[in-house]
Amino acid sequence: MDDALFLGAAAGGASPQFLPLSRANRHGLIAGATGTGKTVTLQGLVEAFSVAGVPCLVSDVKGDLSGLAMPGSPSAKLHSALAARAAEVGDADWRYAATPVQFWDPFGRAGHPVRTTVSEMGPLLLGRLMDLSPAQQGVLAIAFRLADEEGLLLLDLDDLQSMLAHVADRASELTATYGNVSRPSVGAIQRSLLQLRSQGGEVIFGEPALDLSDLIGTDDRGLGLVNLLDATALSTSPGLYAALLLWLLSELWERLPEVGDPDKPVLCLFFDEAHLLFDDAPDALVDKVEQVVRLIRSKGIGVYFITQNPLDVPDRIGAQLGHRIQHALRAFTPREQAAVRAAATSFRTNPALDTAEAITQLRVGEALVSLLGQDGAPSPVERVLIRPPRSRVGPVTAEERAVLVRTDAIGDRYDALVDRESAHELLSARAEEATRSAAAAKSAREAEKQNASRAKAEAREERERANDPWSRAARSAASSAGRQIAGEVTRAVLGRGVAGRVGGALLRGMLGGLFRR
Numbered sequence: 016m017d018d019a020l021f022l023g024a025a026a027g028g029a030s031p032q033f034l035p036l037s038r039a040n041r042h043g044l045i046a047g048a049t050g051t052g053k054t055v056t057l058q059g060l061v062e063a064f065s066v067a068g069v070p071c072l073v074s075d076v077k078g079d080l081s082g083l084a085m086p087g088s089p090s091a092k093l094h095s096a097l098a099a100r101a102a103e104v105g106d107a108d109w110r111y112a113a114t115p116v117q118f119w120d121p122f123g124r125a126g127h128p129v130r131t132t133v134s135e136m137g138p139l140l141l142g143r144l145m146d147l148s149p150a151q152q153g154v155l156a157i158a159f160r161l162a163d164e165e166g167l168l169l170l171d172l173d174d175l176q177s178m179l180a181h182v183a184d185r186a187s188e189l190t191a192t193y194g195n196v197s198r199p200s201v202g203a204i205q206r207s208l209l210q211l212r213s214q215g216g217e218v219i220f221g222e223p224a225l226d227l228s229d230l231i232g233t234d235d236r237g238l239g240l241v242n243l244l245d246a247t248a249l250s251t252s253p254g255l256y257a258a259l260l261l262w263l264l265s266e267l268w269e270r271l272p273e274v275g276d277p278d279k280p281v282l283c284l285f286f287d288e289a290h291l292l293f294d295d296a297p298d299a300l301v302d303k304v305e306q307v308v309r310l311i312r313s314k315g316i317g318v319y320f321i322t323q324n325p326l327d328v329p330d331r332i333g334a335q336l337g338h339r340i341q342h343a344l345r346a347f348t349p350r351e352q353a354a355v356r357a358a359a360t361s362f363r364t365n366p367a368l369d370t371a372e373a374i375t376q377l378r379v380g381e382a383l384v385s386l387l388g389q390d391g392a393p394s395p396v397e398r399v400l401i402r403p404p405r406s407r408v409g410p411v412t413a414e415e416r417a418v419l420v421r422t423d424a425i426g427d428r429y430d431a432l433v434d435r436e437s438a439h440e441l442l443s444a445r446a447e448e449a450t451r452s453a454a455a456a457k458s459a460r461e462a463e464k465q466n467a468s469r470a471k472a473e474a475r476e477e478r479e480r481a482n483d484p485w486s487r488a489a490r491s492a493a494s495s496a497g498r499q500i501a502g503e504v505t506r507a508v509l510g511r512g513v514a515g516r517v518g519g520a521l522l523r524g525m526l527g528g529l530f531r532r
Contacts, residue, residue, distance in 0.1 A: 028105025047342025281315030
C-alpha cells in the first residue's frame with residue numbers, strides 16, 4: 016500500500032498491520048521493557064517513514080540508532096535473523112538499504128551543533144531547566160519582559176546573567192511596576208545559572224541558532240531525511256534533554272503553517288526515553304506539552320514517544336496517542352502490574368485475545384498493535400511480529416560517522432559560534448559609560464572644590480596684605496631707599512665723566528644681569 020506503512024503481521028503473514036500516512040500525524044506510543052525490541056521497532060518505523068518521503072527527527076539516547084545511515088549486512092548473524100523475520104511476516108519488498116541521516120549533537124562532538132537562543136527557549140522551559148521555584152520563575156519572567164521592552168537580545172547565558180544583574184540593580188523600581196522583585200530571588204537564579212553552566216548547558220545557547228527548515232526535506236531520491244539527535248551525553252542531564260526537545264516541539268508548533276490532515280506528515284518526531292521529559296515536571300509544563308501535542312497535528316506533525324513503561328507518559332498526554340505498539344512488560348512489582356493493566360485497557364479490545372495476559376508473554380520483536388484506520392477509528396488489538404529494519408542494527412563507527420557528517424547537505428553552517436552584540440555587551444557598555452560619567456563628574460566636582468579653595472585662600476591673603484600697617488610702611492621705606500640709591504649712582508657716574516658708557520651697562524644689567532660687573 017502506497018498510502019500506508021507496513022508494520023508487521025502475525026506469524027505466516029496473517030492479519031497484516033498498516034499505519035495510514037494520512038493518520039500518522041495522530042501521534043503514537045512505543046513501549047516495552049528493556050530487551051523486548053523497542054529500538055528495532057523504532058528503527059524500522061523511521062525507515063518506513065523515510066521511504067514514504069516523510070522526514071523525521073529522532074532522539075538517540077542510547078547511541079544505537081546511528082546504524083540507520085548504513086545498510087544491514089547479510090554476513091552478520093543478527094541480520095540473517097532479521098531477513099528470516101521479514102520472510103515470516105510476508106514482507107516481499109524487504110532488502111538491505113541505508114537511510115539518509117543528518118547527525119546532530121548539542122555538544123558538537125558527534126554531529127552538527129544544535130543551538131537555540133535564551134529568548135527562543137523562553138522563561139517557562141528555562142525555569143524548568145534550572146529547577147526554579149514559582150517565585151524565582153516570576154522574577155525570570157520579569158527579566159525576559161524587561162529585555163523585550165528595552166530591546167535587549169538574550170542570546171546566550173552571558174546575556175541572561177547580565178540581565179539578571181540589571182534586574183537586581185533596579186529591583187525597587189521594577190517591584191512597583193511588575194510585583195515583588197527580591198534580590199535574594201535574583202541571587203538564587205544566578206546560582207542555578209552557575210549550575211547549568213557546570214553541566215555544559217551553555218553549549219546549547221547561542222548563534223547560529225538551528226533553522227528548523229534544515230530538519231524538513233528529502234534527499235535526491237525522494238527519501239525523507241532522518242535527523243538523528245545524539246543525546247547520549249544529554250541523558251545524564253535530564254533537565255537539559257527535556258528542555259531541548261520540548262523547545263523543538265513548541266518551535267515547530269509556533270512556526271509551521273496550519274495544514275490540517277495532509278496526505279502524509281510534514282515531519283515525525285520520535286522522543287526516546289520519554290520519562291525524561293515528564294519526571295518531576297510541574298503541572299504547568301505538562302499542561303503546556305499537552306496543549307502542543309493536541310494542536311500540533313494540525314501542522315502536519317506526528318509525535319511518537321518511546322518508553323519502557325506506558326505510565327511514564329501522563330494520562331492526559333497519553334490520551335492523544337492514537338497509534339500504540341506495546342512490547343512485552345514484566346509484572347513482578349506492583350508498579351509493573353499496574354503498567355500491564357494500564358497498557359491492556361488502552362487498546363481497543365479483541366474478543367479473541369486476552370490483552371493483559373498476552374503483554375507478559377510476547378517474545379522479542381513481537382508486540383501488541385492497535386493503529387488508527389483511514390476512518391480515524393482504532394483497530395482491535397492484534398498480536399504482531401514487527402517488520403525488521405533494513406539498515407544496520409547497531410551503531411556506526413566513529414570513522415563512518417565523521418564521513419557522514421562531513422559530506423551531508425548541512426556542511427559547516429553551524430560549526431562556528433557567532434557572538435554578536437546583545438544584552439551582555441549593551442549592558443556592559445552602559446555600565447562602563449556610567450562608570451566613566453561618574454568618574455568625570457567626580458573629577459569635575461573635585462576640581463571645582465580645589466578652585467574654590469584656591470580662590471578663597473588668595474582672597475584671604477589679599478585682604479591680609481591690604482589691612483597690615485607694617486606691610487605698607489615696609490613698602491614705603493623700600494621705595495625711598497631705592498630712589499636714594501639710584502640718585503647716588505647717577506651722581507657718581509656723571510662725576511667720573513663716563514655717563515654714556517655706564518648708562519648702557521646699567522641698562523643691560525636691569526634686563527639681564529645687573530650683578531655681572
